[in-house]
Amino acid sequence: MVDKTDRHAPGQLGGQADAEQSRGGDDLFADALMDDLFAEARDCRPAEVPVHLEQSIIREAVAIQAARAAAVQSQGADWAKGRTERGITGLMAQLRGVIAAIGGWPALGGLATASAAGLWIGLAPPSFIPDPVALAGIDLSASDLPDDSYDLALVLSEETE
Structure with a gap:
């Protein structure tokens, strides 16, 4: 059975012929090139990161983590101070602390x-x-x-x- 594009319905030609009929020769050539590139990438070792670059990335990450932790702690202290000033203490304050600790x-x-x-x-x-x-x-x-x-x-x- 041939459709409007003059291609055979899948399954009439069988196997590889169906694949070649449904996809052009350019697609098969591109697939072969991609297979070669993937094989080359599997054999290649990743590029080594210079030690000084790796250390600077780690230093920057530690500094950012410390800054974020300090910001969270100061917000928590400000929040707790504001709650005690408004009169929320005791059991409610502890409950809010537990909820905050859970996430x-x-x-x-x-x-x-x-x-x-x-x-x-x-x-x-x-x-x-x-x-x-x-x-x-x-x-x-x-x-x-x-x-x-x-x-x-x-x-x-x-x-x-």
């Missing part, structure tokens, strides 16, 4: 979501997860329970007498 409200939201998902999976596990009650070795069957509620009432009444 703020976004992290607390993620923690709540993960907790809810864990509870849900624990209460109603999917069929491919084994039942945790069976894994614990607890066997509940109909023979473990009394046949009639009257029997249970009788046992309980005898114990209370």
Whole structure:
């Protein structure tokens, strides 16, 4: 079957002929060049970074990290000072400190979501997860329970007498 572009439908010519028909010769030549470039890149070792350049990059990174840490600490101190001036102390201040230590409200939201998902999976596990009650070795069957509620009432009444 030939379409409007005078190309055969895939699968009629078979294998390599399909690939050559669907892609021009220029594409195949470009693929061969790319294969050669990738082979050359695999054999090549990466260029060595001069030691002084590497040391200057590390020094600059350490300086930037120290500056950011100082900025975060000063913001935290300013924030805490502002809260105590407004009268937020005690339990609320500690709660805000815990939330800040966790990572703020976004992290607390993620923690709540993960907790809810864990509870849900624990209460109603999917069929491919084994039942945790069976894994614990607890066997509940109909023979473990009394046949009639009257029997249970009788046992309980005898114990209370």
